[in-house]
Amino acid sequence: MPRSLAGDLTDPEMAQPYMKKDDDDDEEIEYSPFFGIEKGAVLQEARAFHDPQLDARRCSQVITKLLYLLNQGETFTKVEATEVFFAVTKLFQSKDAGLRRLVYLMIKELSPSSDEVIIVTSSLMKDMNSKTDMYRANAIRVLCRIIDGTLLTQIERYLKQAIVDKNPVVASAALVSGIHLLQANPEIVKRWSKEVQEAVQSRAALVQFHGLCLLHQIRQNDRLAVSKMVSGLTKGSVRSPLAQCLLIRYTSQVIRESSMNTQNGDRPFFDYLESCLRHKSEMVILEAARKIAEMDVTSRELAPAITVLQLFLTSSKPVLRFAAVRTLNKVAMTRPLAVTNCNVDLESLVSDQNRSIATLAITTLLKTGNESSVDRLMKQITNFMSDIADEFKIVVVEAIRALCLKFPLKYRSMMNFLSNSLREEGSFEYKKAIVDSIVTLISEIPDAKETGLLYLCEFIEDCEFTYLSSQILHLLGNEGPRTSDPSRYIRYIYNRVILENANVRASAVSTLAKFGALVDTLKPRIFVLLRRCLFDTDDEVRDRATLYLQTLDGEVALGNTEKDVNEFLFGSFDVPLANLEASLRTYEPSEEPFDISFVSREVKPQPLQEKKGPGKKQLAGAPSPATVSAVDAYQKMLSSIPEFSGFGRLFKSSESVELTEAETEYSVNVVKHIYKGHIVLQYNCTNTIPEQLLENVIVYVDATDAEEFSEVCSKHLRSLPYDSPGQIFVAFEKPENVPATGKFSNVLKFIVKEVDTSTGEVDEDGVEDEYHIEDLEIVSADYMLRVAVSNFRNAWENMDPESERVDEYGLGVRESLAEAVSAVISILGMQPCEGTEVVPKNARSHTCLLSGVFIGDVKVLVRLSFGLSGPKEVAMKLAVRSDDPEVSDKIHEIVASG
């Protein structure tokens, strides 16, 4: 349809016949030129491309139909695509400009294979050198999209010319293509930097933008060159707002990197950024303000940026208001005081038509507001909440939780707000966010506990979500008995037993039992209630009731003292469920009952999931069950070796540590197995030389640098043929329950025999040889199991305060706070709890909670408080509680020596 492609758009003559038709068809609602379109038929039509007499208009229509099909999600088979591709290449014969444009588009959509590319290369290269600018520009973009490295070198010369072409469209096409090509062919594109530099000086606005983008990418790894480029351009004239935005990004990057290296905090190009706040384009102002706000600047330097953003808040354009409030929201997270001047404008945005803007305004206000404005804010929010979507409500609820923790005295109005929100209709996620918030407030603000619990009780009276009911019942069981009047909760809990589904009933039974165990006055009444549960229709509910009745009555010998009963009821279940499941799967029914104490307590460290686009989220997966059962497999294997069967229960097996470089003759890695009074080193050896057979392989371990260890036995390997791994074990004795450390040097000794690879015959005579492998160390972390606790606070409080040991340490200059935190975690080898291993960006201080089990089955909890003092100087306060005060001291020793 080249009619409008070729015509002058203001020419009414041309439009006339076309538009007239429109009017005729107005009443036909479902009219579409593609109505009933079918792939097979269109592919048939594409045969017209082979006609010797090409009808350009008809061909254009067919291509449009093909593009339409692809755009609607239709796919072509390999054969179909190839056929269409060959047919389309015929169309280069036509001189019709509009058709040529569609041919370009079609080739890009088909993304031909490399042998197909060759067919069109010559046609496209002809167009690349055409006199028509539009052909040149488009042919460049198409060719660069489909080309590979070898072809690229052939057309490189033309591309370099095109970059400095006097027509801006051609130059931009070449530059943008260069940006794409740089990914796969950096060495070629880097050769163009002279031409690209020239393009950066171009008078055409967009050529400069594209040139700048490419130049930066060519030089991005050369910090000095980027700095020079920035310094040249910030003085000169940058023509388009887009290029200006780009320059602002590069400038702030240079500032960030230079401030990392120099300690004096000198910011070379800050003036430039500030001057951009006065630029005439809003795009540039926003970019500059945002970059300044992200930087570590003084309040005075930040103020002008805040001022321009404040002006944007009252703009008539929603996009601008959104951009401004979003930026201010971010600033308010770390520097709420800087934003307080905008509060009036923000308050008026609460009623903004655009709910995204309104939500951002509210949450910003919640961060910047002071204690006196809380009540007014809560009132405003109540009106606002009724007409926003649940996803926004969740954001607001989370902001309120943060505010309440900031102003604990104001908990009443905020708690009230949260409980009102609970009564309204809402999705599970929304209700969960509210319940989680109330739970946090209960645990953080002691005064709020009883009101909070009652609100939650009210909620479960009419709660449709089993998960939330169970969660609340569990919390009630832990907190309720310790309140001033425990009896008031019983009614709510017992109502669940009468009214709810089996899952909730079972939770309620457990909760009742906890009240019975802790509150003696209630015990007889709880017994009555629990006995009624014995007639429940559900097995689990009956079983629980029976069990609790008997334990509370002291009939079942769970332990002799009341303490054991409480431990049974309240103690955290510290066996990771995945490990338990894996162990149960491998358990073979036998005389020997399943012993839960043999299940590994170690939580396999999960790799931190980085936040990526939503497309990739599913890929970051669950930990593979194979690694969990590896510990069981080790236990089974080792106990089957008679020499080691007397060592008792395997406490921990380390990850394997490579003792050789990759691709050496013999590859060896070692796994450290820790027992109470022994360690076993398991050397996994592989012979990678087909011409050799190794016999009588032993590892000679020199333990002179490991005084507390003495070798007790070793199991050598009789033969080690090519490519079939074998294990060598060396066992050491060490003092019981003592985390002895030391260094071991290892030498592999063996007899080499030649093997004829063609016949497989082995030479009779062997030669003795040895092979040095790397040293290995037993460190304190090897004696620590990574065991998570579900509620760190509870677990901490349940430990004897007498066992607490506190000390402070200076960690010296560190790369960052996060780096210091992860270093300490790895020295201790403990499990971070409640996600505290993640340090928020720009944080000045951080608290990290760790838990673990130390050798001798001693539970250990650690509270680490980090702080930055001076530039990059990290200080740390370490508080340890454990079942054994000596272990607490030990932890301090580990940190002090690490």
Next chain:
Amino acid sequence: MESCPSVKNILVLDSEGKRVAVKYYSDDWPSLSSKQAFEKSVFAKTHKTSARTEAEIVMFDSYIVVYKFIQDLHFFVTGGDDENELILASVLQGFSEAVDHLLRNKVHKKAALENLDLIFLCLDEIVDGGIVLETDAKAIVEKLSGHGLEGSGSITEQTISNALATAREHFARSIFS
């Protein structure tokens, strides 16, 4: 790439959320179903708002989407959540204005479908592989209208024959459909 402003997709949907023309520049949505799911949620989140006089904006799932409605056509431009909103807005404006020109101020679904080739070419001219090529509507229209092609003499000739051909085509279509 991270420092270069980038567009993740441009969508034109109709008033029921159906595709008119879409172009994805990012592999955040690798499959057809993920693309359709994105379009569905964009449409669901925006169709009740009014984005007629000024472009509107919404943020979800770490994407920023600026959008504008003209008649029964909904135009969307998506970027990452660290993108400058105003750059995305300028792309949206350039695109919707160019379409407005190309459809001679009669922007609606039917006209868009009848001139779908122009819409596709317009998408091709405004963004290349995520990088903004041109945001000035006039410049885009000029590129598509053949300004800068071979001598202007042949154009008038072509125009008339094209006009006739178009009329013929429409006639033929109305018979066969």
